[in-house]
Structure formats: C-alpha cells, structure tokens
Amino acid sequence: MxxxxxxxxxxxxxxxxxxxxxxxxxxxxxxxxxxxxxxxxxxxxxxxxxxxxxxxxxxxxxxxxxxxxxxxxxxxxxxxxxxxxxxxxxxxxxxxxxxxxxxxxxxxxxxxxxxxxxxxxxxxxxxxxxxxxxxxxxxxxxxxxxxxxxxxxxxxxxxxxxxxxxxxxxxxxxxxxxxxxxxxxxxxxxxxxxxxxxxxxxxxxxxxxxxxxxxxxxxxxxxxxxxxxxxxxxxxxxxxxxxxxxxxxxxxxxxxxxxxxxxxxxxxxxGLRLPWRHPLSEEARTIRAGVHQSMAVEKPEGYMPEKKLRHDVENPVFEIGVYSSHRLIAHLTGLPSTDPRARSATEALARKAREKKGRLSISDIKEVLKNELGIEVDNNRLSRFFGGEKVYILAKLNPRFDPGKIYDTLVSWDDVEMVDEVYGDVDLVVVGRMKLVGQNLVERFKDIFADAIDDLKVLVAD
Amino acid sequence: MxxxxxxxxxxxxxxxxxxxxxxxxxxxxxxxxxxxxxxxxxxxxxxxxxxxxxxxxxxxxxxxxxxxxxxxxxxxxxxxxxxxxxxxxxxxxxxxxxxxxxxxxxxxxxxxxxxxxxxxxxxxxxxxxxxxxxxxxxxxxxxxxxxxxxxxxxxxxxxxxxxxxxxxxxxxxxxxxxxxxxxxxxxxxxxxxxxxxxxxxxxxxxxxxxxxxxxxxxxxxxxxxxxxxxxxxxxxxxxxxxxxxxxxxxxxxxxxxxxxxxxxxxxxxxGLRLPWRHPLSEEARTIRAGVHQSMAVEKPEGYMPEKKLRHDVENPVFEIGVYSSHRLIAHLTGLPSTDPRARSATEALARKAREKKGRLSISDIKEVLKNELGIEVDNNRLSRFFGGEKVYILAKLNPRFDPGKIYDTLVSWDDVEMVDEVYGDVDLVVVGRMKLVGQNLVERFKDIFADAIDDLKVLVAD
Incomplete structure (x- = not known):
C-alpha cells in the first residue's frame, strides 16, 4: 500500500x-x-x-x-x-x-x-x-x-x-x-x-x-x-x-x-520566511567551511546529498569568510589551484573577513582580488559562485497607489524574500537579494513602480 | 553509559x-x-x-x-x-x-x-x-x-x-x-x-x-x-x-x-534568526486556531507539551484572526464565556481580520472591543495574551558614534530580534517587538542613544 x-x-x-x-x-x-x-x-x-x-x-x-x-x-x-x-x-x-x-x-x-x-x-x-x-x-x-x-x-x-x-x-x-x-x-x-x-x-x-x-x-x-x-x-x-x-x-x-x-x-x-534551517533555503546550499569548499567547488556531492543536488539545488553557492579555501579562489579567478597566488589571495581575503566580522560582500571580494592579484572577476563569473547581497528597500508610495497591488507583484519575484506593508515614514519594506547578473531587484523595482514611488531608500547589508 | x-x-x-x-x-x-x-x-x-x-x-x-x-x-x-x-x-x-x-x-x-x-x-x-x-x-x-x-x-x-x-x-x-x-x-x-x-x-x-x-x-x-x-x-x-x-x-x-x-x-x-519552525520561537508558543485557543486560554497543555510549558515557555500567546475563539475574548474582557457579547465581539474581530488579511494588531483589537462592547482592555491585561507588535527602527547615527558599540548593547536586549549594520541612508536596522507594558523598545532606544541618533524612523508592521 x-x-x-x-x-x-x-x-x-x-x-x-x-x-x-x-x-x-x-x-x-x-x-x-x-x-x-x-x-x-x-x-x-x-x-x-x-x-x-x-x-x-x-x-x-x-x-x-x-x-x-x-x-x-x-x-x-x-x-x-x-x-x-x-x-x-x-x-x-x-x-x-x-x-x-x-x-x-x-x-x-x-x-x-x-x-x-x-x-x-x-x-x-x-x-x-x-x-x-x-x-x-x-x-x-x-x-x-x-x-x-x-x-x-x-x-x-x-x-x-x-x-x-x-x-x-x-x-x-x-x-x-x-x-x-x-x-x-x-x-x-x-x-x-x-x-x-x-x-x-x-x-x-x-x-x-x-x-x-x-x-x-x-x-x-x-x-x-x-x-x-x-x-x-x-x-x-x-x-x-x-x-x-x-x-x-x-x-x-x-x-x-x-x-x-x-x-x-x-x-x-x-508572510512567513523559509527558515534558514530548511533544506530548500539559501543557507542550505551555502558552503562556508574551507575544507568543504575545496571539494564542493568541483564535487558538491561530497558535502551535500547527491539526490538533493539532482532534484532541488541547481548548484551550491559559497560565502567567503575567514575559513575559505584557496581552491575556491583558484576556481573563481581561473588560476591553477597549485598557484601560490591563489593561496595568498585567500589569506588576504581571510584577513579582510576578520576585519569585517566574517562576511565579505561581493564588492569586498572584488576589491581584494583586484588589489592582491590584479584580477578583475566579472559578475557573470561571480554569479556562479555567490548569491546576491541582502538589500532592504523602503518605499514611500504616492497615496494614489494601492500598496496591496504592488505587494501582489512583488511576491511573484524570485529575488524578493519578504514584503511588509508598514505604517510610519514608509509604506513598504521589501527584503531581497541583489542578483549580480541582469537587472537587479532595486533597478526593477524603480523601473516598474516609477510612478508610484514618492521616496525610496535602499539599504545594503553585508 | x-x-x-x-x-x-x-x-x-x-x-x-x-x-x-x-x-x-x-x-x-x-x-x-x-x-x-x-x-x-x-x-x-x-x-x-x-x-x-x-x-x-x-x-x-x-x-x-x-x-x-x-x-x-x-x-x-x-x-x-x-x-x-x-x-x-x-x-x-x-x-x-x-x-x-x-x-x-x-x-x-x-x-x-x-x-x-x-x-x-x-x-x-x-x-x-x-x-x-x-x-x-x-x-x-x-x-x-x-x-x-x-x-x-x-x-x-x-x-x-x-x-x-x-x-x-x-x-x-x-x-x-x-x-x-x-x-x-x-x-x-x-x-x-x-x-x-x-x-x-x-x-x-x-x-x-x-x-x-x-x-x-x-x-x-x-x-x-x-x-x-x-x-x-x-x-x-x-x-x-x-x-x-x-x-x-x-x-x-x-x-x-x-x-x-x-x-x-x-x-x-x-546575525541568524531563530527560525519560526524552532520549538523555542515566538511562533511555537503562538496559538491561532480557535479550537486550540478555546482550551489553551485555560489549559495550554491540551495543545502544547506539558513538560515544555513547565521548562521552556512561560505562557502561550495568542493571535486574533479569522478563526479565533470567543472563549479567548471572554477571558480577555472578563466576560463570562457564555455571555453572547463575547461571541458577537469575536465575530466582529473575525470580520475585521478578514479585512486586514488575517492579522489584527493590538490597536485593532482594542478598537474593535471598544466599539463592540464599550470595553477598554488595559495593556497589562493585553500583555498576558499577546506578544508585542513587530517594529523596524531605522537609525542614522552621528559619525562620532561607533555603530558596533550600539550593536553590542542592542543584542543584549530581549525585545530585539535582529540588528543589521547597513550602508545607505541609515546605519542600523533594528527589528524587534514593542512590548505592551513598561518602556518599549523604541522608547528605550531613543532614551539610551539620544546623543548618537541623527535621525530615526520607526515602522510598525502588523
């Protein structure tokens, strides 16, 4: 049965x-x-x-x-x-x-x-x-x-x-x-x-x-x-x-x-977030430990269930912090993993991550790689390895526009994580991810709701 | 062993x-x-x-x-x-x-x-x-x-x-x-x-x-x-x-x-939220179903593990929505649960909750009870039944002050759920709960960091 x-x-x-x-x-x-x-x-x-x-x-x-x-x-x-x-x-x-x-x-x-x-x-x-x-x-x-x-x-x-x-x-x-x-x-x-x-x-x-x-x-x-x-x-x-x-x-x-x-x-x-503990969350596919990264960059099934990777997760993403792997940096920059520059760039990133309390933003990573290796990594390449940056959008709407309608559109966007209708100095709080490739959330929001927006504040958290 | x-x-x-x-x-x-x-x-x-x-x-x-x-x-x-x-x-x-x-x-x-x-x-x-x-x-x-x-x-x-x-x-x-x-x-x-x-x-x-x-x-x-x-x-x-x-x-x-x-x-x-799925979360002790509320208001162990109530949870809280129980309203207002006014107030709250997409704020509840029953429920009583309202505080700090120090204080406050240092128009995003009794989060924040705050926006979500 x-x-x-x-x-x-x-x-x-x-x-x-x-x-x-x-x-x-x-x-x-x-x-x-x-x-x-x-x-x-x-x-x-x-x-x-x-x-x-x-x-x-x-x-x-x-x-x-x-x-x-x-x-x-x-x-x-x-x-x-x-x-x-x-x-x-x-x-x-x-x-x-x-x-x-x-x-x-x-x-x-x-x-x-x-x-x-x-x-x-x-x-x-x-x-x-x-x-x-x-x-x-x-x-x-x-x-x-x-x-x-x-x-x-x-x-x-x-x-x-x-x-x-x-x-x-x-x-x-x-x-x-x-x-x-x-x-x-x-x-x-x-x-x-x-x-x-x-x-x-x-x-x-x-x-x-x-x-x-x-x-x-x-x-x-x-x-x-x-x-x-x-x-x-x-x-x-x-x-x-x-x-x-x-x-x-x-x-x-x-x-x-x-x-x-x-x-x-x-x-x-x-109005309920998918918890970071959930198997389908962004966290569930984010690999932070260097020893895990060093393998997952080539063979993610060493650290995630192979069937889950086949059915549910397009690819793991990485976060560069204190413990990151030089093999990840090698892949990202196109250097051979035996190149000593990959290791020294990784150590520079680790030092930067210590300063920044652990989490490097995409722009931090780009900056360190540029300064350390003289390598500019383009966004297409970065987007294969990293999720987007967390962004808060605070929108004051023109009273002629119904926040509920805008809400309905926003919930259908994949890069939006949360929308709250609020009372006070703004009308909508949108929490989402700024993707690295294509039109990002903030640009799309400004573009589509140009008429409705009286005031807009954008806060990027890293 | x-x-x-x-x-x-x-x-x-x-x-x-x-x-x-x-x-x-x-x-x-x-x-x-x-x-x-x-x-x-x-x-x-x-x-x-x-x-x-x-x-x-x-x-x-x-x-x-x-x-x-x-x-x-x-x-x-x-x-x-x-x-x-x-x-x-x-x-x-x-x-x-x-x-x-x-x-x-x-x-x-x-x-x-x-x-x-x-x-x-x-x-x-x-x-x-x-x-x-x-x-x-x-x-x-x-x-x-x-x-x-x-x-x-x-x-x-x-x-x-x-x-x-x-x-x-x-x-x-x-x-x-x-x-x-x-x-x-x-x-x-x-x-x-x-x-x-x-x-x-x-x-x-x-x-x-x-x-x-x-x-x-x-x-x-x-x-x-x-x-x-x-x-x-x-x-x-x-x-x-x-x-x-x-x-x-x-x-x-x-x-x-x-x-x-x-x-x-x-x-x-x-910087990681306790997921709402977690047994110690605010959600885990929030009772929404009317049939659950009608019992839990007197005997919470009918709907939550008794040992968990003894060890971990001071008392359940309630959310008033479409399906709420008239017994909860009776307890809240002090009416006998057989009083037909408890039932009609509950139906008025249900109608209001439908309008508001399900969640009533504390002020909504107070307003309906006042209009429907002429009863003013005081905050002490309300605080036995409800958690506080969700609030976003957006603070622009005077450059003389170190956001990191303020962060350290904020994370020690029980009514703060999340603090993000951000870049953009403000410096700190604080998410928390406004308790109903005593000095609430916003008042305390303004009071303690008066010197540091250049600008403050408060957004209440319901």
Missing part, C-alpha cells in the same frame, strides 16, 4: 494570513502541478469563511483531478455545510482524551464523544462522500499515557461506523521518531483501520515523525508547504517527500522540480 | 560570523551555566585564528570545569598547534571514502588515509591529551553504500591506535532517523569503540537523527545553539535535549531554564 499525501496548506496556512481567493486558487494549481492528489480545505463557517471561499476551491480541485477534503468538526452544522459542495471527502474531528473532554468539551464522557464522531461518520457516508476521515484528536496522548483500550476502541469503532480513514494525530506535538514508530506499529497490529498521520512540531520532530509513520505503514500523511500550521507547524511537504524518496526509495508522486518555486511563492503570500 | 553532549557552537558558529573574543568568552560562560561540560573550539590556524583567539577560550573552559576540545585536521601542523594549550582534548579528522580521497585528498589510498589518522591519534596520546577523538569524516556514506568492512576496519583501527572516542559523522547529511538507528546499532555490534554522533541537516533530520543515535547508544552527541553549522546546520541543542529528556526520560544535564536567553543572545551575535 502506497501512502497518499494530503496537503493541508490551505487550511493550516490560513491561520497565519487570510489569503485572497485568487491566491488560494493559484496555490491549488501549483499543488496539483507538483503532483499532490489530495488537498484539505476548511469548510465554510461564516463569518470566518463563506461559500465564496469554499466553492471555487472545490471546483478547481475537481477540474484538476485533485481530491478536495473539507475539514470540520464532528457536528451537524459542519457536515451540512460540507454537503453543499461536490467535494471528494470530509475530515471530521473530536477529541476523546480526558483533558480535552474536561476542559474544552464541557465535560462530556468518552462514550458520548465517540458516539458523536461515529454518528458524524455515518451521516457523511449517507451523504455520499467517498472519502470520510474520522479524526481522533489528541490520539497520541492515549498512547503515551498507556491508555491503550480507549485508543484501540476509538479507532475500531469509527472504522466500523464507516470511516474510510482514521486520523490519529499528535495534536500537542508529544512524540519522538521512536515513539511514533511504536505508536503506528501498535495501531497497525491492533486495528485494521487505514491510518492518517498528522504531527505537530512542538519539539521540532514533525517531519521526522511523519517519515517514521509512513515507514511504519500509515496510509495518509499530512503535510504543508514550509510545514506551516498552528504554533510552529506540522510536517513539511519537502522534508517528508525528499527523505522518503531519496533515502528510502519511496516515491510519493511529487514533482520535486516544482517545490522551490511553490515554497518561494507561499512564503511571500503567507 | 550516559551520553555526553559536545557543544560545537564556537566552531560551527564561526563559519557565519567572526565573533569577538569577548562574545566567545560570554558564550562559553553561558554554555557552562546551562550545564554543558564539553565545548569544541577550532585550533589556531593563522591567519584564520590565532593564539589570541584560542588561549583565552581554553583558559575560560578550564576555569569553569568545561572540557575544551580543539578541532583540527589529522596532520602534524594542527596537532602541534593544539599542544600549545592546556586543553582537555583534540578532535582530529580525515575522510576515507573514495569520493573524498579522490576529489579532496589528491587521490590518496584508503590505507594511507587511515594511517594518517592513526598516527595523529598516537601522537595526540603521546602529547598527553586525555580526550582524543578520531573523526572518520563522511562515515555514513560507507554504511549507506554497503561498504561495511572498510567502515568497521577504520573504527576499530583508530580505537586500537588510542582514540578515546571515534566520531562517525553524517558529513553530507545523508541519513534518516531509521537509517541512523541501523547505522549506530550496526557499529555498536561490530566494534567496541565509544562513538560520537554528528549529523548535518541537509534533509532537515539532524536533530531527529541525533536523538536516534543517542537512543541507539552513541557516547557523545554533537549539537550547537540553534543548530548552527555549515549549510543549514547540524543538530540543535534544545531539540536534542528536550526530546530525550521529556519524551525518553534521559537527562543530559542541561539546565533548560538557561536556553531561551542563550538562544536569543547567540541569534543576535551570529
């Missing part, structure tokens, strides 16, 4: 920022294009979300052959809302652990909660949904606290009631990879229900736990773009897909070549 | 930014204060690092009862450099896999490489180091490629030569938690060498892999503050400690109460 991914970016992501309908439709298209076959959407729940939010998304999913799963509570109101649309399925949840029943659910009994979930499942089946997922919220707590009979009973009961899938989430982020393996293996042995895995990231283990759950036989795995989700998120689409594919040979059907662009787009529309 | 943590923040962190000696000394003190007993430092390697960098750090470690481990290559030059100091130990490395020998080590043979490492170990022992770690760089590749005899031979040979610990790093970040477990278990069975675990984060699995390695019996585990390290880092100190302690009951001797402040300090001096 192959595990199916369910992408929950639209549901979990909406907790962070209300996305415009056009953005949500674009996300569905990009998810489908990346090979996702199942997408989760919050059911309409006025005034929070309305029919105008839900219906076009379900239609878009259907037109793209993606299963739309409407997510709601195990109550009649949400089921009736879901039934209005031609969605493939529903996800219905209730918590059955004591802490949730006591403090959230007004002290209902376990049996009462379970019956609500079973009833909702039966009703959903009667409504004709072909996918009916019952979520036993906070399920991992039963396991950790050794309350095995109510856990097994809940999973078996909702399965018997007609659930096509039973989700056993780690709602409060309580599990480690080892505990996850034991948890899913236990349920696999004690029940015959198809299981869905949903892991929160409170200890930073969400993606690793999801990988373990798939290896232990979970039938559905929940992920989001960048791992967005309540608190510090749930499992990350890329991490789950890449680890299972590259290390365990399990293909979840995702087209890796689409993920960089999908992540970059979502990061900006959600 | 209890696993010992080795903190490598000073070595790996220095790849990102050259830290001043006073900063490095403060880091050693903070690490010792947090209970770390072993710290790794790059050996002097002029002009990259010099005696002036290394000696005071070793002395500081010795005075605090922390073992200083000097890290260098398995060559005479680095050993002789290490021997100049009264350090507890050395870590010596060479790679033995074919890809590294061919492309980095000028085509030396496996045997030749292994002998270099054995010789270095013997010499280090003769020099009197009581801790001598031999690092078989890129060791995980042998395992993944099924080259088991050279792996086992290397570990056993360096152990026999006198290594007190053999490090088998996942240099190129190739392993998953499952493969890690198999890898360490295999070595445990085939060798009697004490093993050190060092995992890179190329697939986002470094911390999870390190947890698995400790559970499988590794004797030393390498971590850094925030997981800093080449590319997107190595295992994260907090994640490894908290998962092993809270979930597996293994106490690595770290005082959790020191970690928030240590992380905040290091983040600023290294």
């Amino acid at each position: 192959v595990t199916t991914l369910l992408d929950s970016t639209l549901r979990e992501g909406e907790l962070f920022r209300v996305l415009k309908l056009s953005t949500k439709l674009e996300l569905v298209e990009r998810l489908a294009d990346a090979g996702l076959k199942r997408v989760e959407i919050t059911v309409d729940y006025p005034p929070r979300t309305t029919r105008e939010d839900v219906e076009p998304l379900v239609k878009k999913c259907n037109s793209l052959g993606v299963e739309a799963v409407l997510h709601g509570r195990a109550i009649r109101q949400d089921l009736e809302a879901a039934a209005k649309y031609d969605a493939a399925g529903v996800g219905l949840y209730i918590a059955l652990t004591e802490i949730h029943r006591t403090h959230k659910l007004h002290g209902i009994s376990y049996q009462e909660g379970l019956e609500r979930l079973m009833d909702a499942v039966k009703t959903a089946r009667e409504m004709g949904f072909r996918y009916v997922r019952a979520t036993v919220e906070d399920a991992s707590r039963f396991y950790l606290e050794g309350q095995l009979p109510p856990l097994v009973d809940a999973v078996n009961s909702v399965r018997k009631a007609g659930a096509t899938l039973v989700s056993v989430p780690d709602t409060a982020g309580l599990l480690s990879p080892q505990k996850t393996r034991e948890f899913i293996t236990f349920l696999r042995e004690k029940t015959d229900a198809p299981l869905a895995a949903h892991f929160h990231n409170d200890y930073g283990m969400a993606s690793a736990n999801t990988v373990e759950a798939v290896l232990a036989g979970a039938d559905e795995a929940h992920v989001t773009v960048m791992g967005v989700g309540d608190r510090n998120g749930i499992a990350d689409l890329y991490e789950v897909v890449a680890v299972l594919e590259d290390i365990h040979g399990i293909d979840l059907g995702v087209d890796r070549s689409k993920l960089n662009s999908l992540y970059s787009y979502f990061s900006k529309v959600a | 209890v696993t010992t943590l080795l903190d490598s923040t000073l070595r790996e962190g220095e790849l990102f930014r050259v830290l001043k000696l006073s900063t490095k000394l403060e880091l050693v003190e903070r690490l010792a204060d947090a209970g770390l007993k072993r710290v790794e430092i790059t050996v002097d390697y002029p002009p990259r690092t010099t005696r002036e960098d290394v000696e005071p750090l070793v002395k500081k470690c010795n005075s605090l009862g922390v073992e200083a481990v000097l890290h260098g290559r398995a060559i005479r030059q680095d050993l002789e450099a290490a021997a100049k100091y009264d350090a507890a130990g050395v870590g010596l490395y060479i790679a033995l896999t074919e890809i590294h020998r061919t492309h980095k080590l000028h085509g030396i043979s496996y045997q030749e490489g292994l002998e270099r490492l054995m010789d270095a170990v013997k010499t280090a022992r003769e020099m009197g180091f009581r801790y001598v770690r031999a690092t078989v760089e890129d060791a995980s590749r042998f395992y993944l490629e099924g080259q088991l005899p050279p792996l086992v031979d290397a570990v056993n040979s360096v152990r026999k030569a006198g290594a007190t610990l053999v490090s088998v790093p996942d240099t190129a970040g190739l392993l998953s938690p499952q493969k890690t477990r198999e890898f360490i278990t295999f070595l445990r069975e085939k060798t009697d060498a004490p093993l050190a675990a060092h995992f890179h984060n190329d697939y986002g699995m470094a911390s999870a892999n390190t947890v698995e390695a400790v559970l499988a019996g590794a004797d030393e585990a390498h971590v850094t503050v925030m997981g800093v390290g080449d590319r997107n880092g190595i295992a994260d100190l907090y994640e490894v400690v908290a998962v092993l302690e809270d979930i597996h009951g293994i106490d690595l001797g770290v005082d959790r109460s020191k970690l928030n402040s240590l992380y905040s300090y290091f983040s600023k001096v290294a």
Whole structure:
C-alpha cells in the first residue's frame, strides 16, 4: 500500500494570513502541478469563511483531478455545510482524551464523544462522500499515557461506523521518531483501520515523525508547504517527500522540480520566511567551511546529498569568510589551484573577513582580488559562485497607489524574500537579494513602480 | 553509559560570523551555566585564528570545569598547534571514502588515509591529551553504500591506535532517523569503540537523527545553539535535549531554564534568526486556531507539551484572526464565556481580520472591543495574551558614534530580534517587538542613544 499525501496548506496556512481567493486558487494549481492528489480545505463557517471561499476551491480541485477534503468538526452544522459542495471527502474531528473532554468539551464522557464522531461518520457516508476521515484528536496522548483500550476502541469503532480513514494525530506535538514508530506499529497490529498521520512540531520532530509513520505503514500523511500550521507547524511537504524518496526509495508522486518555486511563492503570500534551517533555503546550499569548499567547488556531492543536488539545488553557492579555501579562489579567478597566488589571495581575503566580522560582500571580494592579484572577476563569473547581497528597500508610495497591488507583484519575484506593508515614514519594506547578473531587484523595482514611488531608500547589508 | 553532549557552537558558529573574543568568552560562560561540560573550539590556524583567539577560550573552559576540545585536521601542523594549550582534548579528522580521497585528498589510498589518522591519534596520546577523538569524516556514506568492512576496519583501527572516542559523522547529511538507528546499532555490534554522533541537516533530520543515535547508544552527541553549522546546520541543542529528556526520560544535564536567553543572545551575535519552525520561537508558543485557543486560554497543555510549558515557555500567546475563539475574548474582557457579547465581539474581530488579511494588531483589537462592547482592555491585561507588535527602527547615527558599540548593547536586549549594520541612508536596522507594558523598545532606544541618533524612523508592521 502506497501512502497518499494530503496537503493541508490551505487550511493550516490560513491561520497565519487570510489569503485572497485568487491566491488560494493559484496555490491549488501549483499543488496539483507538483503532483499532490489530495488537498484539505476548511469548510465554510461564516463569518470566518463563506461559500465564496469554499466553492471555487472545490471546483478547481475537481477540474484538476485533485481530491478536495473539507475539514470540520464532528457536528451537524459542519457536515451540512460540507454537503453543499461536490467535494471528494470530509475530515471530521473530536477529541476523546480526558483533558480535552474536561476542559474544552464541557465535560462530556468518552462514550458520548465517540458516539458523536461515529454518528458524524455515518451521516457523511449517507451523504455520499467517498472519502470520510474520522479524526481522533489528541490520539497520541492515549498512547503515551498507556491508555491503550480507549485508543484501540476509538479507532475500531469509527472504522466500523464507516470511516474510510482514521486520523490519529499528535495534536500537542508529544512524540519522538521512536515513539511514533511504536505508536503506528501498535495501531497497525491492533486495528485494521487505514491510518492518517498528522504531527505537530512542538519539539521540532514533525517531519521526522511523519517519515517514521509512513515507514511504519500509515496510509495518509499530512503535510504543508514550509510545514506551516498552528504554533510552529506540522510536517513539511519537502522534508517528508525528499527523505522518503531519496533515502528510502519511496516515491510519493511529487514533482520535486516544482517545490522551490511553490515554497518561494507561499512564503511571500503567507508572510512567513523559509527558515534558514530548511533544506530548500539559501543557507542550505551555502558552503562556508574551507575544507568543504575545496571539494564542493568541483564535487558538491561530497558535502551535500547527491539526490538533493539532482532534484532541488541547481548548484551550491559559497560565502567567503575567514575559513575559505584557496581552491575556491583558484576556481573563481581561473588560476591553477597549485598557484601560490591563489593561496595568498585567500589569506588576504581571510584577513579582510576578520576585519569585517566574517562576511565579505561581493564588492569586498572584488576589491581584494583586484588589489592582491590584479584580477578583475566579472559578475557573470561571480554569479556562479555567490548569491546576491541582502538589500532592504523602503518605499514611500504616492497615496494614489494601492500598496496591496504592488505587494501582489512583488511576491511573484524570485529575488524578493519578504514584503511588509508598514505604517510610519514608509509604506513598504521589501527584503531581497541583489542578483549580480541582469537587472537587479532595486533597478526593477524603480523601473516598474516609477510612478508610484514618492521616496525610496535602499539599504545594503553585508 | 550516559551520553555526553559536545557543544560545537564556537566552531560551527564561526563559519557565519567572526565573533569577538569577548562574545566567545560570554558564550562559553553561558554554555557552562546551562550545564554543558564539553565545548569544541577550532585550533589556531593563522591567519584564520590565532593564539589570541584560542588561549583565552581554553583558559575560560578550564576555569569553569568545561572540557575544551580543539578541532583540527589529522596532520602534524594542527596537532602541534593544539599542544600549545592546556586543553582537555583534540578532535582530529580525515575522510576515507573514495569520493573524498579522490576529489579532496589528491587521490590518496584508503590505507594511507587511515594511517594518517592513526598516527595523529598516537601522537595526540603521546602529547598527553586525555580526550582524543578520531573523526572518520563522511562515515555514513560507507554504511549507506554497503561498504561495511572498510567502515568497521577504520573504527576499530583508530580505537586500537588510542582514540578515546571515534566520531562517525553524517558529513553530507545523508541519513534518516531509521537509517541512523541501523547505522549506530550496526557499529555498536561490530566494534567496541565509544562513538560520537554528528549529523548535518541537509534533509532537515539532524536533530531527529541525533536523538536516534543517542537512543541507539552513541557516547557523545554533537549539537550547537540553534543548530548552527555549515549549510543549514547540524543538530540543535534544545531539540536534542528536550526530546530525550521529556519524551525518553534521559537527562543530559542541561539546565533548560538557561536556553531561551542563550538562544536569543547567540541569534543576535551570529546575525541568524531563530527560525519560526524552532520549538523555542515566538511562533511555537503562538496559538491561532480557535479550537486550540478555546482550551489553551485555560489549559495550554491540551495543545502544547506539558513538560515544555513547565521548562521552556512561560505562557502561550495568542493571535486574533479569522478563526479565533470567543472563549479567548471572554477571558480577555472578563466576560463570562457564555455571555453572547463575547461571541458577537469575536465575530466582529473575525470580520475585521478578514479585512486586514488575517492579522489584527493590538490597536485593532482594542478598537474593535471598544466599539463592540464599550470595553477598554488595559495593556497589562493585553500583555498576558499577546506578544508585542513587530517594529523596524531605522537609525542614522552621528559619525562620532561607533555603530558596533550600539550593536553590542542592542543584542543584549530581549525585545530585539535582529540588528543589521547597513550602508545607505541609515546605519542600523533594528527589528524587534514593542512590548505592551513598561518602556518599549523604541522608547528605550531613543532614551539610551539620544546623543548618537541623527535621525530615526520607526515602522510598525502588523
């Protein structure tokens, strides 16, 4: 049995920022294009979300052959809302652990909660949904606290009631990879229900736990773009897909070549940065240690996974600091690596880097190479080795122009990392990278928004 | 056997930014204060690092009862450099896999490489180091490629030569938690060498892999503050400690109460943000989903690990958006949660949040509550529920003042998230949070640096 991914970016992501309908439709298209076959959407729940939010998304999913799963509570109101649309399925949840029943659910009994979930499942089946997922919220707590009979009973009961899938989430982020393996293996042995895995990231283990759950036989795995989700998120689409594919040979059907662009787009529309710790970040492909650079300049797979280089990363980039390699400088300048000048230029760069607290800007590098070797390295060559410089653009806009429209354009630019609409002396803060070749971000910004800009300040950080 | 943590923040962190000696000394003190007993430092390697960098750090470690481990290559030059100091130990490395020998080590043979490492170990022992770690760089590749005899031979040979610990790093970040477990278990069975675990984060699995390695019996585990390290880092100190302690009951001797402040300090001096995905981030304790809020406002352990709340997080904070809970509003305003006004105020806030694309600022919230309920909520009360607003401060400094000195003060402030020295129309960009109670960041900045500020712009993002 192959595990199916369910992408929950639209549901979990909406907790962070209300996305415009056009953005949500674009996300569905990009998810489908990346090979996702199942997408989760919050059911309409006025005034929070309305029919105008839900219906076009379900239609878009259907037109793209993606299963739309409407997510709601195990109550009649949400089921009736879901039934209005031609969605493939529903996800219905209730918590059955004591802490949730006591403090959230007004002290209902376990049996009462379970019956609500079973009833909702039966009703959903009667409504004709072909996918009916019952979520036993906070399920991992039963396991950790050794309350095995109510856990097994809940999973078996909702399965018997007609659930096509039973989700056993780690709602409060309580599990480690080892505990996850034991948890899913236990349920696999004690029940015959198809299981869905949903892991929160409170200890930073969400993606690793999801990988373990798939290896232990979970039938559905929940992920989001960048791992967005309540608190510090749930499992990350890329991490789950890449680890299972590259290390365990399990293909979840995702087209890796689409993920960089999908992540970059979502990061900006959600106003959430791709963390430097993330495998697809600029940092992840930046090599700083000299001993690593000396090899990576010719053979990057000595220091980065070869399959990751093939699928996700065009090429590593380098940062020249105190510990840089003379082989990198040789490559950059075209000198043979045995040429003593490469070594002395590297030492001059190291001294300069010490002065500058570690990070040399592109212009620092050019200046040292010119002074030390008399060599002018052109930007085309530099751009093969280095990322662009970090730049802040502060724009005061003419009141006739809508910052929101400019924002929409900016988030589609690959060299923009972050856009903030702000109040005060300026209207927009744009953070991005100045590429070395072609029109850079600042030039393009000035060019395209010339009419709208009343005042512009550019700050370059190195 | 209890696993010992080795903190490598000073070595790996220095790849990102050259830290001043006073900063490095403060880091050693903070690490010792947090209970770390072993710290790794790059050996002097002029002009990259010099005696002036290394000696005071070793002395500081010795005075605090922390073992200083000097890290260098398995060559005479680095050993002789290490021997100049009264350090507890050395870590010596060479790679033995074919890809590294061919492309980095000028085509030396496996045997030749292994002998270099054995010789270095013997010499280090003769020099009197009581801790001598031999690092078989890129060791995980042998395992993944099924080259088991050279792996086992290397570990056993360096152990026999006198290594007190053999490090088998996942240099190129190739392993998953499952493969890690198999890898360490295999070595445990085939060798009697004490093993050190060092995992890179190329697939986002470094911390999870390190947890698995400790559970499988590794004797030393390498971590850094925030997981800093080449590319997107190595295992994260907090994640490894908290998962092993809270979930597996293994106490690595770290005082959790020191970690928030240590992380905040290091983040600023290294110029690296704590990612929102991190378990100690502001995001990790921000609850956005209404169903989560409705419980967390009274019983946060329903949605966050109880041990994490006890050790690391004073209290959760909330964000009011489209999906917020009326129970949160009831708590905030002091209304009974059954009062219908709490519900209608929540719906008014949801409508406002839709308009504002999801995030309401504190002033938005105050305004809606005032208009809707006629209730003025004071800042003391608000500050129990919400974090401060994000603020950018742009400062133009009088040329008589050194931005570096101001920088040093700013990084010690808890409400500052990032400081960038920039070039252009201003000199410093400060990003931080405006707390609701007491003197806020902007007021303090203006107050303390009044003489230095030529011009100041304040931008509030919501």
